[in-house]
Amino acid sequence: MSLLQVQDVSVRFGGIVALDGLSFDIEDGQICGLIGPIGAGKTTMFNVVSRIYQPTSGQVMFRGQNLIDAPAHGIARLGIARTFQNLALFPTMSLLENVMVGAHSQGKVGFARAVLRIGASKENNATREFAGELLHQLGLGPLMFRPAMGLPFGTLKRLEIARALAARPTFLLMDEPASGLTHGEVDELGDTIVAIRDQFDLTVLLVEHHMSMVMGISDKVVAMEFGRKIAEGTPAQVQADERVIAAYLGTTE
Amino acid sequence: MKSLVTIKEGSIGHWVLRLLAAAIVVAIMLWIPTKGSNGLVTSATEALTLMSAAMALNLILGYTGQISIGHSAFYGTGAYVTGILVSKYEWSPWLTFPVAFLFAFVVGVLVSFPASRIKGVYLALVTLALALVFPNLLRWPKLESLTGGGPGIPNGDSALDTTGFNIGRRDGQMRNFEIFGWDPFGDLRGQGAIPFYYWIAAGIAVIVYLVIRGVVKSRAGRSLIAVRDNETAAAVMGVNLVATKAFAFGISAGLCALPGSVTAIRLGAVSPDIATLTILGSLTFLIIMVIGGAGSLWGPIIGAALYVFVTDRTGGWADDEAIPGVLRPFFGWSKIPPGSGIFAVILIVLMFVAPRGLVGVWKQYSPRVVRVVPRPAGVAHDAKPALVADTTTNSTPEGESE
Ligand SMILES: Nc1ncnc2c1ncn2[C@@H]1O[C@H](COP(=O)(O)OP(=O)(O)O)[C@@H](O)[C@H]1O
Ligand SMILES: [Mg+2]
Numbered sequence: 001m002s003l004l005q006v007q008d009v010s011v012r013f014g015g016i017v018a019l020d021g022l023s024f025d026i027e028d029g030q031i032c033g034l035i036g037p038i039g040a041g042k043t044t045m046f047n048v049v050s051r052i053y054q055p056t057s058g059q060v061m062f063r064g065q066n067l068i069d070a071p072a073h074g075i076a077r078l079g080i081a082r083t084f085q086n087l088a089l090f091p092t093m094s095l096l097e098n099v100m101v102g103a104h105s106q107g108k109v110g111f112a113r114a115v116l117r118i119g120a121s122k123e124n125n126a127t128r129e130f131a132g133e134l135l136h137q138l139g140l141g142p143l144m145f146r147p148a149m150g151l152p153f154g155t156l157k158r159l160e161i162a163r164a165l166a167a168r169p170t171f172l173l174m175d176e177p178a179s180g181l182t183h184g185e186v187d188e189l190g191d192t193i194v195a196i197r198d199q200f201d202l203t204v205l206l207v208e209h210h211m212s213m214v215m216g217i218s219d220k221v222v223a224m225e226f227g228r229k230i231a232e233g234t235p236a237q238v239q240a241d242e243r244v245i246a247a248y249l250g251t252t253e
Numbered sequence: 254m255k256s257l258v259t260i261k262e263g264s265i266g267h268w269v270l271r272l273l274a275a276a277i278v279v280a281i282m283l284w285i286p287t288k289g290s291n292g293l294v295t296s297a298t299e300a301l302t303l304m305s306a307a308m309a310l311n312l313i314l315g316y317t318g319q320i321s322i323g324h325s326a327f328y329g330t331g332a333y334v335t336g337i338l339v340s341k342y343e344w345s346p347w348l349t350f351p352v353a354f355l356f357a358f359v360v361g362v363l364v365s366f367p368a369s370r371i372k373g374v375y376l377a378l379v380t381l382a383l384a385l386v387f388p389n390l391l392r393w394p395k396l397e398s399l400t401g402g403g404p405g406i407p408n409g410d411s412a413l414d415t416t417g418f419n420i421g422r423r424d425g426q427m428r429n430f431e432i433f434g435w436d437p438f439g440d441l442r443g444q445g446a447i448p449f450y451y452w453i454a455a456g457i458a459v460i461v462y463l464v465i466r467g468v469v470k471s472r473a474g475r476s477l478i479a480v481r482d483n484e485t486a487a488a489v490m491g492v493n494l495v496a497t498k499a500f501a502f503g504i505s506a507g508l509c510a511l512p513g514s515v516t517a518i519r520l521g522a523v524s525p526d527i528a529t530l531t532i533l534g535s536l537t538f539l540i541i542m543v544i545g546g547a548g549s550l551w552g553p554i555i556g557a558a559l560y561v562f563v564t565d566r567t568g569g570w571a572d573d574e575a576i577p578g579v580l581r582p583f584f585g586w587s588k589i590p591p592g593s594g595i596f597a598v599i600l601i602v603l604m605f606v607a608p609r610g611l612v613g614v615w616k617q618y619s620p621r622v623v624r625v626v627p628r629p630a631g632v633a634h635d636a637k638p639a640l641v642a643d644t645t646t647n648s649t650p651e652g653e654s655e
Contacts, residue, residue: 050489076491088486090479092548096630100472101479105491107472111500114471115464123472132631141633167490 001064003028003171003203004049009058011044011227018044019055020227026220031197031204033214033235036224037247042207043085044227046173050082051075062171076105081169083160085176085207091149095140095159098148099131102166134162138192153180161192165200172196173205178213186210190217215239223247256624263628270623282455286448294447296565298519301454302512304557305461306534307541309509312465314539315547316474317501318481319368323380325534326387327506330357331513332530333391336406336523337399346518350457353514354507361506365499384532388525405524450519457511464508466550477501478548509538540596544603546610555611563599564592 002025011019019041026032034042047053049060051072060067062078070078081102090098107127109120135144138158148156157177164172174193178186190213197204208214214221215235223231223244231241238244260266285297310324331353338344338352364383368376391400401407468474476497479487488494513530517523528534537560545556607614 052485052489071493072488073491073493076489082489084486088483088489090482090486092482093475093478097475097478101475101487101490101492104472104476104479109472111468111473111504114473115467115504117467120467120471124470127472128630130631132629134631136631136633141631144630145627163490 002026003030003063004205005061006045007059007061009045009048009060010056011041011048011053012056017227019048021058022224022227022229023058024222024229024232026203026205028203029197029201030219031193031206031217033218033221034205034207034224035209035211035214035221035238035244036230040224041227042224043175045224046082046175046205046207049075049080049173076167076169079168079170080173081164081167081171082173083157083164083175083177085179087153087156087160089148089156089159089163092147094145094147095135095151095162096128096131096144098159099134099163099166100127102163103127103131103168105167131162131166134165135159138162154185157181161196165196169200169202171203171205172200173207175207176209177206178208178210186213189213193217211239256620257622259624259626261626261628267625270625286451291447292565294451296561298447298451298454300557300561301451301458302515302519303529303537303541303560304553305454305458305512305515306509306529307538307545307553307557308458308461308465309505309507309512310538311542311547311549311553312468312477312508313501313505315542315549315552316469316481317477317498319498319501320373320377321380321502321505322377322532322535322539323364323383323387324506324509324538325530325532326383327357327361327509328513328516328534328538329387329391329525329527329530330360330506331510332517332523332527333400333513334510335514335517339517340406341399346514350511350514353510357510357513358503358507362499362503364506365502366495368502369495369498380535381532384535388531391525391530401524403525405522405526407522407524450515453518454512454515457515461508461511462550462554464504468504469550473497473500481548540600542610544596544600544610546612546615549610549612549616552610552612559611560596563595567592567595 004026006022006024009019009022010017022041022045034045036042044053048055049062049067051067051070051074055068062080065078067075067078067080090101093101107123109118109123112118114120132141132144135141138161140155140158140162143151143155148159151159157180161174161177164174177193178189181189193204193206194217196202206214206218218235221231221233221235221238222229223238223241225243225247230243230247231238233241260270286294289297306324306328309327310321313319313321334353334356335346335349338349339346364380367379371379390396391405392403393400394402396402469477476487476490476492479490479492480494480497484494487497516527516529520527523530525531529537541556541560542553543556544559545554546552603610607617609616
């Protein structure tokens with residue numbers, strides 16, 4: 001059975017149909033590229049999986065469980081983590097603390113134990129080490145005590161990846177991780193994503209406009225336009241698809 | 254930014270520094286009730302009570318980002334729980350503290366449910382309503398048998414009586430607490446017990462501080478700051494927004510009730526007219542917290558000390574003759590003590606030059622003298638970072654002291 005099954009999902013905002021009966025599957029261990037022009041509904045799809053948006057109809061099955069039945073804060077515990085297209089960091093916190101919050105779903109110390117100091121500092125130290133390790137791996141080690149506020153966009157995009165990994169996910173959704181990067185950095189990020197997938201045993205859903213990178217690293221690509229799926233298959237199949245070509249010729253990439 | 258001294262977190266130098274700071278705090282706290290005048294001890298008690306309330310408010314406003322102008326109601330809840338239990342049911346005042354905490358905790362949690370659906374100015378208005386309704390609730394005739402209505406519970410025979418503490422008595426005789434000629438508690442009766450009330454207020458302030466410190470330095474505390482900084486991201490990280498706000502509100506309200514209980518014990522009476530039980534109390538807690546530094550552990554402590562210092566110093570300034578020479582032209586116009594006016598000016602100025610309060614100023618400039626370099630987290634591999642082909646960051650390692 002597929003890891004994730006998006007089944008006939010529709011999302012409406014008043015008159016706007018952001019997703020219109022979208023369906024596709026992702027297999028365990030795959031990197032799945034999700035492409036489409038701006039406004040196609042890619043971010044909306046992420047927000048449905050994160051339970052930030054309530055779909056008008058349809059369901060999203062993850063390991064056989066309907067995500068729509070879970071609350072937003074329950075998603076991380078199921079092993080699903082994400083990054084945000086326009087950054088959703090904690091600006092006053094240091095990079096280290098940002099990543100430590102990323103590990104929230106892995107922790108146990110609540111208010112009572114924090115007040116009574118039962119196992120709080122032990123958990124704190126372990127989380128701190130783990131978060132520091134992730135920051136080093138993503139090349140952010142030297143910046144870990146800086147507040148997130150005011151750092152360059154590309155750096156913060158990488159911080160989002162570190163924070164998502166802190167949840168020890170099995171499924172990672174990345175929303176335009178390469179935006180704001182130079183060409184050289186984009187290729188490098190592609191390698192990073194593959195390395196992350198291998199090291200952490202992840203399944204990845206990747207939204208990206210840099211075609212060479214998506215096509216280079218994806219096992220499978222889903223193309224969307226106007227909230228609908230217009231093509232699905234290997235990178236080569238999708239690139240050759242007429243509707244995909246038409247969709248992209250119609251927009252300035 | 255260069256600093257004169259850098260100290261590694263957790264090193265011997267860092268511990269010496271921390272012990273020194275702790276020793277200074279303990280010395281001041283001991284000095285006040287032993288060597289200070291009665292006036293100073295009373296002022297310090299006032300400051301300790303206000304700082305406890307401001308610390309409690311800081312948890313929900315400074316750390317969690319949920320505005321509350323209703324904390325005077327939680328403070329008043331503590332005062333009345335203690336007042337009623339001691340005067341009507343003859344409880345020992347000690348036992349009323351946990352009850353006051355729990356009662357206000359429940360009220361706080363109940364307030365949090367509508368509060369977790371509304372934000373910003375709407376939440377301010379709802380909590381404002383709470384502050385305005387509370388004194389009227391106390392005057393409500395149907396509750397009069399409990400609250401004493403308009404006059405409240407007066408100071409008198411059946412009223413709040415610190416002899417209920419019983420710790421000073423044995424077989425009808427006063428027990429002697431003198432240590433080497435130093436009597437830390439006073440004689441535990443009436444006006445003589447001023448140092449005793451001071452110690453109760455100090456004990457509560459320490460408890461409130463330790464509870465809040467425990468929370469904010471843990472996973473739970475990080476989730477509060479996460480909610481303040483970005484609710485959506487916090488939820489995606491697995492933070493249950495409703496439950497987190499409920500706990501934060503509950504703990505904040507419960508802690509705010511404790512200094513309320515202290516006030517009831519100290520005054521030996523409670524009434525709806527006590528200023529800190531009205532909206533004025535909420536505003537005082539708020540101003541103290543903001544001036545000291547919202548979202549910092551020491552902000553409310555510094556803020557309360559400064560607030561009481563200023564209001565005390567200017568307490569007699571309604572009379573022009575009492576104003577020191579140079580300042581007379583500035584404050585001669587005021588026919589009431591200008592303390593709150595002075596504080597308002599401080600607040601306005603600070604909002605422009607230091608929006609993060611006095612502690613914010615300290616955090617900005619103290620690293621020029623002493624910088625505490627945080628303990629490194631995780632192992633820095635000397636080779637290239639595993640997941641980055643080529644490190645493009647050319648920044649130098651730099652630590653921020655907390
Ligand atoms: N919260 C929202 N309210 C109203 N319309 C929205 C909202 N979120 C997305 N949309 C609309 O849904 C459509 C899809 O948006 P989005 O998912 O962000 O596209 P993409 O990520 O593919 O660029 C757009 O027309 C957008 O304007
Ligand atoms: Mg998008």
